[in-house]
Structure formats: structure tokens, C-alpha cells
Amino acid sequence: MTAADRSIELASGVAIFSEGDAADCAFLVEEGWVEIFSMQGARRQTLSLVGPGEIFGEMAVIDGSPRSASASVAEDCRLLRIDQEQFNALLGRVEPFHAELMHKLVARFRHATRVFLQGGDPGSFTAPVGPGYAMLAEHRDIAEAIGRGEIEPYLQPIVDLATNRWRGFEALARWRCPRRGLRQPADFLPLAERTGLIRQIDWAIARQAMLVVKDLDGHPPPYLNINFSAWHFRDGQLAPTLAALLAETGMPASRVRVELTESLMLDEPEIAMREMRDIAALGAQVALDDFGTGYSSLSVLHRMPIHVLKIDRVLMDGVTRPGRPRSVMRNLVALAADLAMEIVCEGIEDAETVAALRDLGCGLGQGYLFARPMAGEQLAAVWQTSHMNG
Structure with missing residues (x-):
């Protein structure tokens, strides 16, 4: 169906749909007015007049019920038809909470309309908790877990590929849940990221990890990589709060590497540049995480003050044999050397890959x-x- 097919011009008095009809679309009013009404015996009860910028007929599309009222043109109008498939596709992109809330509001509105038109007991409402509302309980559980100290750092070594010595660690979040055992990041970090709880998690992980790593000796002593969400950039308090945490824990800034993602740098480049310079001014380094998964990695390298490239495992597929992947890796190593950046290859799972990366000049994995x-x-x-400490 073309845009012209979806645009409908109707004269005053034309019926658009009737109560009890099956619903296969909703409508957006672009011009004119539409009356929504219900027939109570011989009496016509107007429920609303809908004008430009309003959508009608959407409730039956949302919940799949028959039309609960009729619609007719009150004044010559132009309507944009929204097919059920298109409407549901748009609805499917919203947060589960908003989608579930919409369904429940439609159900309550239908009930209220019936009581208004027909009288009777307003009644009460109950319904199974769907995935949208379950997010509220999960959000509460995560917040309480932070307060109880259940979310803690698990540290993964960063290894010198030439000697197998541990040179540093990346702090990764785990939730030691009393009811469900040790939970992985995918179980709780996406929701924490959407709701802003990630800020508290990041600082809790950073503090605990610093307290562990700062007392480890070595030649040189190990460093600590810490991941921070884009929320900290929006707050504008990443560097000041990091400085306070370094002072509190006694962790030297020179042993800290702040891991940031490319998308974060591309979304707000000016803010990112300022924060990264402030981090470097503390004496800490900035690491670009998941390099190779974005669209503008070279522009990020060109503009941003980055000290470390963390190469995503997708760029290591095929490096053990001649071909493009190996050539790409060789040139990345050369580029990093020219830019005085260190390279860390992530996701290494076999000795053959280690040997290939070592031959290509990659130092850390x-x-x-x-x-x-x-x-x-x-x-x-x-x-x-x-x-392992050298």
C-alpha cells in the first residue's frame, strides 16, 4: 500500500467503522473532525470528537477486541490509515513496560466506558504480571542488591602474550543473588543501563575492585580496567567522582584504565572529549572497548585522546591463516604503534590464536x-x- 492509498478523504456523515466490527487498522486525523459514538437503543451517545493530530480506532488494534464504539465523519476530513501490522510493529519497539501499561489502560478504559453507558458496578481489576511490569520488580531487586553489596567485581586477567604474565585486570560485574545464585551481566545490566541504576553499579564495582588490586605488588604492579556507562557522561561527574574514589581507596591513578565504548564517544563527541581529557589529567588512561564493532572507529582514533585499543574478538576470526583478517590485524598493530597506543586482544580461547597474534606483534590479550x-x-x-605477577 502506497502513501496515497493510506490517505483517505471522506465527506461529512460517512461511516468509518461500526461498533462490533473487527479491527484491522487505526486512523490519524490530518484534517477535519470525527465523531466517536455508541448507540444505546435508539439513543446516540457521543463519546468524543477527534480532530487533527489525534489517533482513533487504536484500542481494538492494541488488544484485538472488536470495535467498542462507532466512528463517523463529523466534518469533511482527511485521514491517514495505519494498518494493524504497521501499528503493532511500532508498538513492539517501545519498552515492554510502556507496551504493557498501554494494554492495561485500554482494558480499564473499555470497562469504564461500559459502566458509563450501561451503568452497573465499577468492579475491580486484576491481571497477570507481564514482562513490562516484571521489570519494575526486577529494578527494585537490583537496587536492593546494590544496597546490600551483592553486586561485586569479578576480575579477568589481561596477559602479556610473550610471557603469559598477568599485567592487569578488567573488572566485570556479577550479582551474587541469595535466591538465584551467581548472575551474569546479561541478567541485570541491560535493565540497569535503561533505568540509570548502572551508575551506582559502576561506582560500586570500581570501588571494590580498586580495594582488591591496589594491594597487589609486582614489577610493575598490575593495573585495573574499569567500565563506565554513558550515563556518567550525561551527568558530567565522571572525572571528579573518579578522583574522589581514587583518594578514598588509595589506588594510584596511573594504574587505572577507564574503558569507554565507541558509540559513547560518537553520540556526544564534545562531552566525551572533555571527560577524556579530565580523566587523563588525573593520571589515568582511556581505553577504547570493543574496537572493530562500530562504524567510525578510525574517526574516533583520529580525534579522541585514547591510550589503549581493546580489539573485539570479531576482528580475530581468521587471523591464524593468510587472508584479509590477518592483514587487517597486522595494519591495526602498525597503526596503534604509530599512534603510541597499546593493543589488547579480547576473547582469546585457543593457543593457535595466541601464536598468530604474537607473530603479528600484539602484546596483550x-x-x-x-x-x-x-x-x-x-x-x-x-x-x-x-x-603470574612477574
């Missing part, structure tokens, strides 16, 4: 081949009893 993320107390014990 991270992945399950070397070690899985581990709790702070386990890390400290391993560090003290092994030769």
Missing part, C-alpha cells in the same frame, strides 16, 4: 584461555601464590 573472571579474594590468593 584477554580471554578464557588464560583465566575466567574470578572473585577478588580468589584473585588475591592466586596472585600471591603464583608466578
Whole structure:
């Protein structure tokens, strides 16, 4: 159906749909007026007049019920028809909470309309909790878990590929839930990111990880990579709060690397530039995480004060044999050297890849081949009893 097909011009008095009809579309009023009404015996009860900028007929599309009222043209009008498929596709893009709220509001409005037209007991409402409303309970659980200290850092070693020595650690969030056991980041971080709770999680992880890593000795002592969400950039308090946390924990800024994603830098480049310079002024370094998964990585390297490139595992597929992936990696290593940037290859899982990366000049790596993320107390014990600290 073309745009012209969806645009409908109707004269005054024309019926658009009737109560009880099946619904396959809704309408947006572009010009004129539409009356929404219900027939109560011989009496016509006007429910509303809908004018330009308003949508009608949407309730039956949302909940799949028959039309609960009739619609006719009150004044010559032009309507834009919104097909059910298009409407549901748009509705499917909203947050689950908003979609569930809309369905429940439609149900309550239908009931209120029936009571208004026919009389009777207003009654009460109850319904199963869907995924949208379940998010509210999950949000509460995450907030309470933060307060109880259940969300903690698990630290994954960053390894010197030439010597297999541990040179640093990335702090990753885990939720030690009393009811559901150890929960992975995918179980709670996406919701925390959407609601802003990620800010509290980031600082809780950073503080606990600093307290673990700062007391580890070595030659040189290990550094700590910390992930921060885009929310901190919007707040404009990343560098000042980081400075306060460094002072509180006694962690040297020179041993901290702040991991940021490319999308964060592209969305608000001026803010990102300011925050990154402020971070560098503290003595900490900035690492670009997941390099190779974005669209404008080279422009980011050109403009932003970045010290470390963390190469996503997608760029390592195929580096063990001649071909484009190996050539791309070779040139990335050369580019990083020219820009005085360090490279860390992520997601390494086999010795063959390590050998290929070492041949290409990659100095550092991270992945399950070397070690899985581990709790702070386990890390400290391993560090003290092994030769991983050089």
C-alpha cells in the first residue's frame, strides 16, 4: 500500500467503522473532525470528537477486541490509515513496560466506558504480571542488591602474550543473588543501563575492585580496567567522582584504565572529549572497548585522546591463516604503534590464536584461555601464590 492509498478523504456523515466490527487498522486525523459514538437503543451517545493530530480506532488494534464504539465523519476530513501490522510493529519497539501499561489502560478504559453507558458496578481489576511490569520488580531487586553489596567485581586477567604474565585486570560485574545464585551481566545490566541504576553499579564495582588490586605488588604492579556507562557522561561527574574514589581507596591513578565504548564517544563527541581529557589529567588512561564493532572507529582514533585499543574478538576470526583478517590485524598493530597506543586482544580461547597474534606483534590479550573472571579474594590468593605477577 502506497502513501496515497493510506490517505483517505471522506465527506461529512460517512461511516468509518461500526461498533462490533473487527479491527484491522487505526486512523490519524490530518484534517477535519470525527465523531466517536455508541448507540444505546435508539439513543446516540457521543463519546468524543477527534480532530487533527489525534489517533482513533487504536484500542481494538492494541488488544484485538472488536470495535467498542462507532466512528463517523463529523466534518469533511482527511485521514491517514495505519494498518494493524504497521501499528503493532511500532508498538513492539517501545519498552515492554510502556507496551504493557498501554494494554492495561485500554482494558480499564473499555470497562469504564461500559459502566458509563450501561451503568452497573465499577468492579475491580486484576491481571497477570507481564514482562513490562516484571521489570519494575526486577529494578527494585537490583537496587536492593546494590544496597546490600551483592553486586561485586569479578576480575579477568589481561596477559602479556610473550610471557603469559598477568599485567592487569578488567573488572566485570556479577550479582551474587541469595535466591538465584551467581548472575551474569546479561541478567541485570541491560535493565540497569535503561533505568540509570548502572551508575551506582559502576561506582560500586570500581570501588571494590580498586580495594582488591591496589594491594597487589609486582614489577610493575598490575593495573585495573574499569567500565563506565554513558550515563556518567550525561551527568558530567565522571572525572571528579573518579578522583574522589581514587583518594578514598588509595589506588594510584596511573594504574587505572577507564574503558569507554565507541558509540559513547560518537553520540556526544564534545562531552566525551572533555571527560577524556579530565580523566587523563588525573593520571589515568582511556581505553577504547570493543574496537572493530562500530562504524567510525578510525574517526574516533583520529580525534579522541585514547591510550589503549581493546580489539573485539570479531576482528580475530581468521587471523591464524593468510587472508584479509590477518592483514587487517597486522595494519591495526602498525597503526596503534604509530599512534603510541597499546593493543589488547579480547576473547582469546585457543593457543593457535595466541601464536598468530604474537607473530603479528600484539602484546596483550584477554580471554578464557588464560583465566575466567574470578572473585577478588580468589584473585588475591592466586596472585600471591603464583608466578603470574612477574
